[in-house]
Amino acid sequence: MAISPEIAPWRAWVMAARPKTLPAAVAPVIVGSALAGADGAFAPLPALAALTGALLLQIGVNLANDYADYVRGADTPDRQGPLRAAASGLISLTDLRRGIVLVFALAAGVGLYLIAVGGWPILVLGVAAILAALAYTGGPFPLGYHGLGDLFVFLFFGLAAVGGTYYVQALTLTAPVLAAAVALGALITAILVVNNLRDIETDAQAGKRTLAVMLGPTGARLEYAALLVLAYAVPLLFWLLDWASAWALLPWLTLPLALRLTRTLYT
Secondary structure (H helix, E strand, C coil): CCCCCCCCHHHHHHHHHCHHHCHHHHHHHHHHHHHHHHCCCCCHHHHHHHHHHHHHHHHHHHHHHHHHHHHCCCCCCCCCCCCCCCCCCCCCHHHHHHHHHHHHHHHHHHHHHHHHHHCHHHHHHHHHHHHHHHHCCCCCCCHHHECCHHHHHHHHHHHHHHHHHHHHHHCCCCHHHHHHHHHHHHHHHHHHHHHHHHCHHHHHHHCCECHHHHHHHHHHHHHHHHHHHHHHHHHHHHHHCCCCCHHHHHHHHHHHHHHHHHHHHCC
16 A cells, blocks of 8 residues: 555545545435424424534544554555555544544534434434444454444444434434334445455454454355345335335335346455
8 A cells, every 4th residue: 555645635634534435424314304304303403413413423433444444454555445544654643543533522512412402312322323433443342343343334324323313303213214224224234345345355364353254255245135135125115014105116226236236246
């Protein structure tokens, strides 16, 4: 992984924030807010705060991941994928630590407003989200290094993000909201599976036991396919249980793309 001194500092921070991952933080908030709107409970300020908090948490996770993977030796010159700020020397570890603290502090600040709106359930959810984000690749038992990264993503990018967004607007939860959260969690976890499958060899060499490393390439591909099946089953569930009209089946129009992506993963 070559050092690139030509890259401006601001661009290095943008790279470390990994903007391509941010749609995974935005999508659950959009779904939660859309469901709140469908139930006549849409609240613009809480929705905007939820979006801001989700983006900050995602960026914080990315910075912490960049830092911890380099310190633990998972980011090596043999690693495939995008350039990493710490491993390439674009951002010092000291500056990266400061950035992590700043981003999570801002997320906590947004969380204070959401707690004022949603009460103690949001307090519990917010504290759990920040602790889990820090523990994803950091701390004495990093979740991502012990096969728990997929569960973290499913819970916090699915159930917590969709459910939390809906709750701060409607102050309740419903079965359709939780079902939609399962679909989002499955899709976003599938993204992680692809990344971990790509890094399976270098992760194994570095002692990073992701679920993909534990399952092996074949098992990881099966996990990916199972997650897509779960995600596409939810719109059908909405229609069959009369939670929504046949318009709920619109996501099935993307099924050919999902099948093509799955086939690509097997080649």
